[in-house]
Amino acid sequence: MSIGNSPEDERPFEDAREEEARPSIGRALRQARIDAGLTVDDVSTATRVRIAIVRAIEADDFTPCGGDVYARGHIRTIAKAVHLDPVPLLERFDGAHGGRPAPTPAAPLFEAERIRPERRGPNWTAAMVAAIVAVVAFVGFTAFKGGDDGNDAVQVAEGATPSTSKPVSPTAKSGKPVVPKSEPSDSAIAAAPQDKVTVRVSAADGRSWISAKDHNGRMLFDGLLDKGQSKTFQDSSKINLILGDAGAIQLYVNGKKIEDTFQPGAVERLTYTKGDPAVG
Incomplete structure (x- = not known):
């Protein structure tokens, strides 16, 4: 009887070698971009993600994204722009960063501001x-x-x-x-007071992560909207929005529907003020 390692004992080493051979998220995105014949500028223009962030992600540096939620949105958007399936990349990112982030509930103070104008009108x-x-x-x-x-x-x-x-x-x-x-x-x-800016975000075509802040930078909402759900935000001068999947969102600003062709999976950063709807 020979003494030595069985084939089962060698499998962990084989799995480790396969893991090392598989390219990282950034290298996979960079290679897909090169294969598609695109430059970093082309990807930045198509996704509206800054050039510096695209370069950082390709170097597996997700710090400039500003958080795991933003990083996931950028990975999904860039992957679609270079014709790469984002699901395996997001699974690897979640596995390396503690799983998918949970949605953050809206602040109680914001809920009080949102309910008052809807009852008064x-x-x-x-x-x-x-x-x-x-x-x-x-x-x-x-x-x-x-x-x-x-x-x-x-x-x-x-x-x-x-x-x-x-x-x-x-x-x-x-x-x-x-x-x-x-x-x-x-x-x-009108349901929206003339002396304030009122923004209604509706997940009409699918679920999407959204973030909303007032003019002081105070977080009003940071989380996921399932399909059919909606949120209304109000401030005295300005509302700042980030949409994780802008293609699934329908916006109503100061009582008017925003007619915009947002691409599915695209991350959009928007600013609205009082008066006629104006994208900042």
Whole structure:
């Protein structure tokens, strides 16, 4: 009987050699870019990822990405741009960095800001509608009564002697409903207040990671939106957004739908302010 290592004992060494032979994430992306005939500038232009970050990722340096969530988004975007399947690369990245990051819940203070304007708008609109209905009903009632009492009122006005009592004239009756001419303004009907910037993010076509900050840089939300979910953010002057998969997102800014052709899997950094929607 021979003494030595069995074939099973040699398998860990074979697995280790295979792991070493497999290229890293950065080398795989760089080789795929070269095979596709693209330069770093071409990839940066197609993905909107800065040249310095593309070079760092190809060197397996993910520090400039600003965190694991951003790094995963950049890897996915660059891989698609160079025609490479991003799933194996993301699995290797997650295995080397402690797994996929969990979504961060929204801050309670942000939830309070988001709920208030949504409740205020419908109540004000209902009040304006009720006022208009009351005015219309009063005008109809006055016109109906005017046909019966008009002659009597004229006769009293012509035959009565001057007195201290106030005469009830048709002018007073017909003039009273004419005074209120208020109609609901755009700001009363619109859900978004005119003195603030309001951004609604809806995952209409799939799940996507999003990040939102106010004008002071305070984090409003950092996490995943499943398909069909939405979030609304509001600030006095500016909302900064990062969309992990912009192609799955539909945006509504200050009550207006943003018509933009975001590419699936693309990472977008956007800034919106008060007034007409403007991408920063």
